[in-house]
Amino acid sequence: MKKENKELFEKSKRGALQLLFSRFGIILVLLLIQVLLLFGLLNYVATNYIHLYYTVNLVFTLTGYTLLFNSSSDNSVKMTWMVVFTVLPVVGILLYLYTQLEFGHxxxxxxxxxxxxxxxxxxxxxxxxxxxxxxxxxxxxxxxxxxxxxxxxxxxxxxxxxxxxxxxxxxxxxxxxxxxxxxxxxxxxxxxxxxxxxxxxxxxxxxxxxxxxxxxxxxxxxxxxxxxxxxxxxxxxxxxxxxxxxxxxxxxxxxxxxxxxxxxxxxxxxxxxxxxxxxxxxxxxxxxxxxxxxxxxxxxxxxxxxxxxxxxxxxxxxxxxxxxxxxxxxxxxxxxxxxxxxxxxxxxxxxxxxxxxxxxxxxxxxxxxxxxxxxxxxxxYLILDGEMETALTFAAKRGVKVDLILPHVPDKKYAFALAKSHYKTLIEAGVNIYEYTPGFVxxxxxxxxxxxxxxxxxxxxxxxxxxxxxxxxxxxxxxxxxxxxxxxxxxxxLSQKVTLEDVQKEKALTKITGWVLKIFAPLM
Structure with a gap:
């Protein structure tokens, strides 16, 4: 009986070794190793989530800034993308790369x-x-x-x-x-x-x-x-x-x-x-x-x-x-x-x-x-980049009479709010802004x-x-x-002149809308 048990044990041992070193056994072992590694990685991420999150965000943000500052984009465009990169580092850089790689055109x-x-x-x-x-x-x-x-x-x-x-x-x-x-x-x-x-x-x-x-x-x-x-x-x-x-x-x-x-x-x-x-x-x-x-x-x-x-x-x-x-x-x-x-x-x-x-x-x-x-x-419309705003104000500061006629009745309220966000800077520089009172220019x-x-x-x-x-x-x-x-x-x-007093009296909602949209104007 002992001899039979020994032979059975040896036979089982050989079978287990054959299974372990067979193609199926090797695949099974590799799968188990991967599962263990995955659980280990998940456990590591779970315990070090905050550190990884900030590391990945930092890498993406720095990458985005590096690409952005080496591009030929206008400064206003760069500022907008900087805000996007700061708020949404990963999504922002992926979106930026998507637009720069020119998919589709x-x-x-x-x-x-x-x-x-x-x-x-x-x-x-x-x-x-x-x-x-x-x-x-x-x-x-x-x-x-x-x-x-x-x-x-x-x-x-x-x-x-x-x-x-x-x-x-x-x-x-x-x-x-x-x-x-x-x-x-x-x-x-x-x-x-x-x-x-x-x-x-x-x-x-x-x-x-x-x-x-x-x-x-x-x-x-x-x-x-x-x-x-x-x-x-x-x-x-x-x-x-x-x-x-x-x-x-x-x-x-x-x-x-x-x-x-x-x-x-x-x-x-x-x-x-x-x-x-x-x-x-x-x-x-x-x-x-x-x-x-x-x-x-x-x-x-x-x-x-x-x-x-x-x-x-x-x-x-x-x-x-x-x-x-x-x-x-x-x-x-x-x-x-x-x-x-x-x-x-x-x-x-x-x-x-x-x-x-x-x-x-x-x-x-x-x-x-x-x-x-x-x-x-x-x-x-008056949705200006930094260069155009500078050109308008510089002309006025040189003593050139600059008259600008815009709509009084807008076709797009968000565009009207954006236009008004430029009024104060332009008027203070000496640009004369008028709105066409009968309607839309x-x-x-x-x-x-x-x-x-x-x-x-x-x-x-x-x-x-x-x-x-x-x-x-x-x-x-x-x-x-x-x-x-x-x-x-x-x-x-047929137009009315806009004064600084008019700008100051503008509705708070219009001002806030213009200020917020101005950040993202280059992407609109």
Whole structure:
């Protein structure tokens, strides 16, 4: 019996050893070791949680600060991210890395760069104009800057008409559309069904039936609230070639932060429109949303139109090829002015958030820093970075009369609160702030020393400076400057001046809201 028990024990021992050193046994042992290590780690974390928490937060915060201070961001943007890193170190740095790694628009950036590289040579300043530009060192500097990122020539043989309201621009636009014979290119941020759009659409359909090339592009944000998602296909069925810029898709991407805020219409390469006026009834006061809607626009005729044609084609080509650029650019230009009547300069320009230059803001900087006597501004928003606030206050402190007209009836209450957070600093520096009492100002106009101006789509806010595709036209010594000046005087007469006493009497809630939102303004 003892012998049998011994043999049974030896047999069991061999079986246990075989099981232990078998593949299954080794896996089981490794699993047990991992479980023990996991429990040990959990126990360590549980007993040392506070130390680990602060160590991880410190590492993430320092990493975030290091990346941030070595970036080329504006100081206001850096300050905002510093607050985010301090409050939410791990989440903040991950969010920052997500935005900086450009998920979703790396391809779009490369595509746009290639399009510009392959098309910038298609329009150039005339040799005679280049020679005349040499004598204007001030303007030459602006043109030189603009041509760092794209081709934006200066033009002499162009006529500019200024429209002090959306209604006047709308009437002129309808008449010009009716005269189209070859092509119509339209690119707008907002399109809303109503009287304005119906009248335009009727003409576009008719022109498409007549064989006119009609291309229409609108920002994908319209699909959220204004247009059905299938609307582009509906337009295609009507004979209108349609593109939706950056349509909203069911996945997260930083590309959605970059919107096409431009307003461009080009007809036959002979006429172009730009300015603040979108294609919805509030822009022509057919419906009232925020009191009277004050807007502006310009019509350009002549050689400068080719710049707007190229702007449109470059964005349109993001979803198509570039082979037809020459067809639409190489059109004979009507002689608008005689050589001895070619007064002033016209320089259309565009701004893209996908390159390194803040073109719209730099144009404003140049106008402010070179102003000698007066700066007159109309803008719907006042959400300033530190550089722009400094430029405005410095101009006023130099003795330049700086007048700024903003809305009295806001379209966005948070934007209004943010604007008011800048009032005290600006007024104390000598900037005159006025609010347009009849309603909402949507115009984007700078007029300097009564001979230089820019009219376009660029607001005085972070979105226009950093996140939007924008456009405008720089004007110098052109007859329409006088029209801009008269419109500013008229608008000023309908506006009330804001004093420091008014700022002090502002509601506490508005002040607090502005102060808090100002921290996060660069991210809004």
């Amino acid at each position: 790396r391809y779009e950036r490369r595509r746009l760069i290639d399009i510009i590289r392959n098309s910038h040579h298609l329009i150039q300043s005339q040799p005679k104009v280049k020679k005349e530009l040499e004598a204007n060192k001030d303007l030459k500097g602006i043109v030189s800057f603009l041509n760092q990122t794209n081709t934006y020539p200066a033009y002499r043989n162009s006529d500019v008409t200024y429209f002090p309201s959306g209604e006047e621009k709308f009437a002129a636009l309808l008449e010009e559309l009716k005269q189209a014979k070859s092509f119509i290119f339209m690119e707008y941020f907002i399109v809303g069904k109503g009287e304005m759009w119906s009248a335009i659409l009727e003409i576009l359909i008719q022109k498409a039936q007549e064989g006119v090339e009609v291309r229409f592009m609108y920002d994908g944000f319209c699909e959220f609230s204004l247009l059905p998602r299938s609307y582009s296909k509906e337009l295609e069925k009507m004979g209108i070639k349609c593109r939706v810029f950056s349509p909203i898709q069911p996945f997260v991407s930083t590309v959605y932060n970059f919107r096409d805020h431009r307003k461009i219409c080009v007809i036959d390469g002979q006429v172009a429109f730009t300015g603040g006026v979108n294609l919805a009834d509030e822009y022509i006061n057919k419906v009232e949303r925020f009191g009277h809607w004050k807007d502006t626009a310009v019509r350009v005729k002549g050689e400068a139109v080719e710049s707007f044609t190229l702007m449109f084609l470059q964005i349109w080509a993001n979803n198509s090829d570039t082979s037809d650029f020459g067809q639409w650019l190489n059109v004979p230009k009507e002689k608008i002015l005689k050589d001895d009547e070619a007064k002033g300069w016209v320089v259309p320009y565009a701004d893209s958030p996908l390159d390194a230059e803040r073109v719209g803001e730099m144009i404003y900087f140049d106008l402010l820093n070179k102003a000698q006597d007066s700066v007159q501004i109309m803008s719907p 949507h115009a984007k106009v700078f007029l300097v020393d009564q001979y230089k101006a820019t009219v376009g789509t660029v607001n005085l806010d972070y979105r226009s400076f950093y996140h939007h595709f924008e456009c405008g036209v720089y004007l110098e010594d052109v007859p329409s400057i006088e029209e801009i000046s008269e419109d500013f005087k008229k608008t000023l007469s």
